[in-house]
Amino acid sequence: MKKRHIILIVAILVVIAVVITVVLMVQRSERNIEEMMKITLTDPDLMELEDGIYEGSYGTIPIAVKVTVTIVDHRITNITIDEHVHGQGEQGEIIISQVIFNQSIEIDLIAGATYSSKAILLAIDDALSPDA
Numbered sequence: 001m002k003k004r005h006i007i008l009i010v011a012i013l014v015v016i017a018v019v020i021t022v023v024l025m026v027q028r029s030e031r032n033i034e035e036m037m038k039i040t041l042t043d044p045d046l047m048e049l050e051d052g053i054y055e056g057s058y059g060t061i062p063i064a065v066k067v068t069v070t071i072v073d074h075r076i077t078n079i080t081i082d083e084h085v086h087g088q089g090e091q092g093e094i095i096i097s098q099v100i101f102n103q104s105i106e107i108d109l110i111a112g113a114t115y116s117s118k119a120i121l122l123a124i125d126d127a128l129s130p131d132a
Contacts, residue, residue: 025061032060033115041105041121044128046074055082056127058119062087065116065123067096076100079124089116099124 036058049071057066064085070078079096086092092113099105105124110117 029062032062036060036063036115036118036122039118039122041125043104043106044125044130046071046076046103046128048130049074049128054127056123056125056129057083058122058126059085060119063089063115063119065119067120067123067127069124069127071128076103081120084116084120086113086116086119089113089119092116092120095120096124 051072052070054069054071055067056069057064059065062085064083065081066083068078068080068082069076076099079099081093081096084090084093090113092110093116095107095110095117098107099121105121107121109121
């Protein structure tokens with residue numbers, strides 16, 4: 001076999017391997033997102049929380065969030081997003097102002113950033129859950 005044919009076969013095999021890898025990664029991401037969206041959020045009992053700073057996180061491929069939540073007098077007074085791997089979901093970060101205003105994580109997700117806003121709420125829930 002000529003060297004040129006061997007190089008062509010190897011190149012084709014590499015392209016096929018890359019395509020298969022990308023397809024598998026996309027399928028995994030879609031499954032992870034579907035599972036995340038099935039998670040039901042329930043408001044934490046703020047009356048049970050002492051004043052303090054609480055940290056939480058949530059991650060699933062392709063989204064990851066870390067937050068710091070401040071509680072004063074049984075109220076959420078501040079939420080800081082310490083890390084947010086979001087793709088195109090940066091506008092989901094505005095959900096923290098709604099959480100503070102409503103004192104609730106049971107709120108509507110941000111249109112256009114549905115997945116990121118859900119991940120942020122899950123991170124807040126993690127921070128304020130009793131077993132955190």
